[in-house]
Amino acid sequence: MSLPHPAADVIVIGGGVIGLSIAWELARNNVSVRVLEQGQFGQEASWAGAGMLPPGNPAAARTAEARLRGGSHLLWPEWTEQLRSLTGIDNGFHRCGxxxxxxxxxxxxxxxxxxxxxxxxxxxxxxxxxxxxxxxxxxxxxxxxxxxxxELGQVRNPRHLKALLQACASSGVDLRPGTPVVDFVRSGDRISTVRTPCEDFTAGEVIVAGGAWTRTILQRAGLETDFxxxxxxxxxxxxxxxxxxxxxxxxxxxxxxxxxxxxxxxxxxxxxxxxxxxxxxxxxxxxxxxxxxxxxxxxxxxxxxxxxxxxxAPGGLPRIGRVPGTSNLSVAAGHFRAGLQLSPMTAVLIRKLILGQPGDEWSDELRPR
Ligand SMILES: Cc1cc2nc3c(=O)[nH]c(=O)nc-3n(C[C@H](O)[C@H](O)[C@H](O)COP(=O)(O)OP(=O)(O)OC[C@H]3O[C@@H](n4cnc5c(N)ncnc54)[C@H](O)[C@@H]3O)c2cc1C
The missing domain is CATH 3.30.9.10 (D-Amino Acid Oxidase, subunit A, domain 2)
Known part of the structure; x- marks a missing residue:
């Protein structure tokens, strides 16, 4: 068995648009982050998507999905500009209608x-x-x-993923491609160790952003879900x-x-x-x-x-938040047809959870069950 690797504040499991957006949002808020990705970053659903970004309006939104979409709609121009100035990469975001x-x-x-x-x-x-x-x-x-x-927009998702990856790297995120999570060690309600074939990792918080594989990953922590x-x-x-x-x-x-x-x-x-x-x-x-x-x-x-x-995720809504029965394990997955459009606001919700910042009541509906 390998020795545990020096701890990060947060381990993110899965390096698609959701995991990388969370990692960047946390890193630029001075959190030390490590992302464990089983293959190459951003090569699964996030690469395959069309990059369509339907509009939203948080002021008149009545459902959690509409709030998430509306919040992301407002964030896309800002994220695009910040990523461009940090990395020089144009993600192709524009409101084509x-x-x-x-x-x-x-x-x-x-x-x-x-x-x-x-x-x-x-x-x-x-x-x-x-x-x-x-x-x-x-x-x-x-x-x-x-x-x-x-106001409907689009983004060139492969370029956006490249920009996020570069932004994570330049913000000090420890990026680990080719590092599948194969097991967890639990002590009581905490995840104490995240296991990969070559190394063990520890962190104060663990976030599973494993896309379609989220159920399999959580099963390794002894948790049954329906993704x-x-x-x-x-x-x-x-x-x-x-x-x-x-x-x-x-x-x-x-x-x-x-x-x-x-x-x-x-x-x-x-x-x-x-x-x-x-x-x-x-x-x-x-x-x-x-x-x-x-x-x-x-x-x-x-x-x-x-x-x-x-x-x-059955019900059609993404699940974002603390996994019930655990004190340092969270999930951000189940975005189905809308993971690209909903990624900025998903990252904001997770940042608030991790930093103990006041949450948004509407997001209770998205809590994992
Ligand atoms: C054809 C198609 C069209 C789409 N069009 C759009 C669109 O126009 N607009 C839109 O918003 N959305 C669209 N989507 C949906 C969108 O692509 C997804 O909702 C989004 O990419 C999900 O992101 P994710 O990061 O959760 O998942 P993924 O991108 O799949 O990332 C999950 C990552 O976790 C990694 N992983 C899995 N298991 C492990 C493990 N054990 N250890 C470490 N890493 C692991 C995987 O390798 C993967 O890289 C489309 C999807 C498809 C397939």
Missing amino acids: GVEVSLPESHESLDARIAVWQAEQVAIEPLATEHLHTLVPALHPEIARGYLLP EPVRGQIVLLETRPSLIRHVIEVGNRYLVPRPDGRVLIGSTEDRVGFEKRTTAGGIAGLIEFARRLIPELGNARFERCWAGLRPF
Whole structure:
């Protein structure tokens, strides 16, 4: 058995967008942090995502999810600027705007989604058919209904992860890739040691941000939870720049245009455990969806496709906070389809918990059970 490594104040397990955001937020508040990542940093769901950032408005938000989204919405420009000035990396964040449309079979879901935006007093404009087609000239001529969400944004998630990683390194975070957590030593309600194959680590606080693997990690501490992986498949096409400028959404499926002419088509929801691969049916369905919206995409160059494992927690809300029955173990996981958009405010909630700063009452709903 190896000797315990010198202690950090906090160990974060998992180096995706959630773990790295937490590490950076803590480090810039003078907390000494170590991140243990089983593979390479930011190569799982956080890399696989489309980087779409729906808007929010914390002032009118009524649910914990809306507060988390609204708080993050306000933080994205600030985080982008701070990361850029610290690392020189442009994460590609911009408010490209989004257009929500409906296909013949999906009118009801459009109405339900619009009602949510309106209740939150998020900027939203109904688009008359003519205006819709002026805004998105490549749209299929038979699509007649749409709403503009001018504040919807996007980020180039691989670049954002690179910026976070560099910001963590320059803020003194001890970053350990290739370091899977395989066991814990508990003494009473405390985690006294975190075990990896080569070294043991100790810290005052341990935060599990293991994405889809959070359940497995917590099981090693003797804790049963119900996190599960939900696979998402996604396609990348290359077409001409400005074919579309807005994110186009129909329910849970969407097109995200990058400024360089690439278009992401997302995404499936497959409950197949930890099987991270694409399927012919999944990819064909996404391409068919894209062609129904923007027929010209049928001529785009197919660049690549991939799949990622989203962390899902039953109930649909992320779990953020202290694990019941423990005094120094916390979790930040289960962000499902929204981990990129919700990452800044998640980091703020964890920072408040770790530093004993006044919490936000609304976040009680997110506490792990
Ligand atoms: C196709 C697709 C599209 C998406 N689109 C969007 C989008 O547009 N907008 C949005 O906001 N969200 C989107 N998401 C969701 C988003 O990607 C996730 O919610 C988010 O990445 C979760 O971040 P995470 O850090 O919790 O998980 P991950 O990024 O998966 O990170 C968890 C990390 O923990 C590590 N780990 C696991 N076990 C151990 C262990 N034992 N020891 C050490 N490390 C361990 C893993 O290797 C991994 O790096 C999308 C997801 C997919 C798959």
